[in-house]
Amino acid sequence: MSYAQIAIIAVLLATMGMFLWGRWRHDMVALGALLACVFAGLVPGREAFPDSATRR
Numbered sequence: 001m002s003y004a005q006i007a008i009i010a011v012l013l014a015t016m017g018m019f020l021w022g023r024w025r026h027d028m029v030a031l032g033a034l035l036a037c038v039f040a041g042l043v044p045g046r047e048a049f050p051d052s053a054t055r056r
Contacts (some may be wrong), residue, residue, distance in 0.1 A: 007040045
């Protein structure tokens with residue numbers, strides 16, 4: 001398995017675990033998963049936050 005596959009599986013498992021745990025708000029879990037994917041290089045930042053790249 002490649003780095004991207006292992007990283008996305010890890011993010012998905014952590015996200016599902018936090019959703020099932022129920023301690024964290026669902027929007028914060030989703031934002032954390034998106035940020036983890038951006039920081040890991042799985043999702044380009046411009047695609048993750050399209051409006052922020054076009055505003056000046």
